[in-house]
Amino acid sequence: MxxxxxxxxxxxxxxxxxxxxxxxxxxxxGPIMAAVIARMAEPKINLAAYGVSFSLALIAEAPVMMLMTTATALVNGWRSYNKLLNFSAILGLLMSALMLLMVTDIPYRILSSNILNLPENVAAITQTAITIMLIWPAAIAYRRFYQGVLIRYRQTNRVAAGTILRILSSSSVVLLLYKFSVCSGAIAGAAALSAGVLVEAISVRVMASGIVTRLKNNTPEDPPLDYMEIVRFYLPLGITTFVALxxxxxxxxxxxxxxxxxxxxxxxxxxxxxxxxxxxxxxxxxxxxxxxxxxxxxxxxxxxxxxxxxxxxxxxxxxxxxxxxxxxxxxxxxxxxxxxxxxxxxxxxxxxxxxxxxxxxxxxxxxxxxxxxxxxxxxxxxxxxxxxxxxxxxxxxxxxxxxxxxxxxxxxxxxxxxxxxxxxxxxxxxxxxxxxxxxxxxxxxxxx
Incomplete structure (x- = not known):
């Protein structure tokens, strides 16, 4: 050697x-969002509302986080790609639907008043911020799946490029709202985070298009992969992330x-x-x-x-x-x-x-x-x-x-x-x- x-x-x-x-x-x-919110009106209230809404969004995001690892491990051809894409879409949409249920009036009142014991002014802003972030779970599920595909086929530089686009997008949105909008800081932060994950999801899909085409046209038949096998592989990883987040x-x-x-x-x-x-x-x-x-x-x-x-x-x-x-x-x-x-x-x-x-x-x-x-x-x-x-x-x-x-x-x-x-x-x-x-x-x- x-x-x-x-x-x-x-x-x-x-x-x-x-x-x-x-x-x-x-x-x-996170520091970029917090720094801008701290410079907007009523920073204590809005930093508190932003922190609560972000924490609740993390709960909804947690079950989809390990889709990147799953795609990296299990995408071996066109059939497995489609099975995992369907699984990712269903899981992401399900978590967005549960997030929507969480911010409807009665469940949210129970959550904010009886469970979190939030001050009334913080609770009101938090509800609006969470509503703006409803796209989070679905967009992140889509993004994590395609990041896994990129990693599986050794295109990790494109994963980094997608992250750069996300940071640029979220930073631009929060700064524009800070300069030209009268919305509260927590709302600006929620809108910026949602814009960032949406841009990243779209960008990684575009960057993975060549891989998807090759999977469709040039790869041999991959071993059968059913949904129960995906669930058995994914469940322990999903539980770990959910508990951690x-x-x-x-x-x-x-x-x-x-x-x-x-x-x-x-x-x-x-x-x-x-x-x-x-x-x-x-x-x-x-x-x-x-x-x-x-x-x-x-x-x-x-x-x-x-x-x-x-x-x-x-x-x-x-x-x-x-x-x-x-x-x-x-x-x-x-x-x-x-x-x-x-x-x-x-x-x-x-x-x-x-x-x-x-x-x-x-x-x-x-x-x-x-x-x-x-x-x-x-x-x-x-x-x-x-x-x-x-x-x-x-x-x-x-x-x-x-x-x-x-x-x-x-x-x-x-x-x-x-x-x-x-x-x-x-x-x-x-x-x-x-x-x-x-x-x-x-x-x-x-x-x-």
Missing amino acids: TGKDKLNSARIFSFWLPLASTWLMMAIE SIHPVVTFFMGKARMPLESLAVLPVLNSFTFLFKAMALSYQEVIVALIGKDSRGYRPLLVFSWQLGLVMSLIYVLVITTPLYSFWFQGVAGLTPELASFVFMPALLLLPVPACAVWLIWERGMLLKAKRTRFITHSSIIELSVVVLTLFILIKYANCIGAVAAAAALMIGRIAANIYLIIPSLKARHFILKQTGPPGEVKNSA
């Missing part, structure tokens, strides 16, 4: 960077019952967007682990080294931001929070200090389980994380009388650590299984 063929941190970095840039572009969308709406539910609810609801979207920048870097590394570990698993050791490097660098950047003047630059200058709210969010941000390291740790554990095809443990860990978050919030708010945002940060961190700890043994067993099948870890041939 020549030095050129050896897998090292530099080669891993060059493979990871395009995937990370795609996730980073998605991660900056339900965490933030659950946190929102508890904020209405905590001390300083309006301030907490106002800063949570900003705080979530900030921490997601670090989580996104870890999430993008999952595909790198699966792709570069190799059939003989000789990429294990250099990938493990890079995981440590990534976790350390991201943790240092987090510390640098929250302990230097960069804190004011980000939370006031970029995110647009008032000095009062920027000061209010410091303690929650400090409690979330372990986020970068825990995110990389979790992705490493998941990578081992994915390689060993033991994905049920990933679902278990998500359920444990959600359960611990709920229990911690209940204790801190009901018995410790904590400020909402502080309780939220503590609960999110404790829940994530619980998920990490649960996966230690399954991931170590998966690692043992992988290395037993392939021999001792070392270096991999050209796996990229």
Whole structure:
């Protein structure tokens, strides 16, 4: 094996960077929306309404998120393409219909007043914002399916191009509404997000047209694929994503019952967007682990080294931001929070200090389980994380009388650590299984 063929941190970095840039572009969308809303009229109320509507939209989006992974794995020809396209369309339209039901008067009144305990002015704006976002689940289902097709046929650069178009579209819409419209900030944010996902869905379909034509005309008959097989493959992945994305709406539910609810609801979207920048870097590394570990698993050791490097660098950047003047630059200058709210969010941000390291740790554990095809443990860990978050919030708010945002940060961190700890043994067993099948870890041939 020549030095050129050896897998090292530099080669891993060059493979990871395009995937990370795609996730980073998605991660900056939230801060852009929050920053513009913070500069519009009644920022506290509108940031709170935007945060609630976005969290509820995530619940509707959750069941369609793993369509990209499913398409990547199962599209092998024209028949499987059509079966999965139909499955994606049905699932997306079903979730949009359920979202529509959620914002009709009686169900929404129960949700906003009895469950979320939202202030009346926040509830009214939130209802309109959710209505504007009804297109989300269907458009995202369509987009994720075609992103999976592009990845399956090695057109990942086009996935990144679609994300660029989405960010440009959503940013343009929110800035235009900020400059030339009298609509509230939450409404502007919802309209911008809807426009962005619609543009991205259309663009990835156009960019996949060549692949679709080849599937129709040039590929041999693929193995039979029925809808029950798709459901069996998809259900565990869908449950995992649904549980994971339900965490933030659950946190929102508890904020209405905590001390300083309006301030907490106002800063949570900003705080979530900030921490997601670090989580996104870890999430993008999952595909790198699966792709570069190799059939003989000789990429294990250099990938493990890079995981440590990534976790350390991201943790240092987090510390640098929250302990230097960069804190004011980000939370006031970029995110647009008032000095009062920027000061209010410091303690929650400090409690979330372990986020970068825990995110990389979790992705490493998941990578081992994915390689060993033991994905049920990933679902278990998500359920444990959600359960611990709920229990911690209940204790801190009901018995410790904590400020909402502080309780939220503590609960999110404790829940994530619980998920990490649960996966230690399954991931170590998966690692043992992988290395037993392939021999001792070392270096991999050209796996990229």
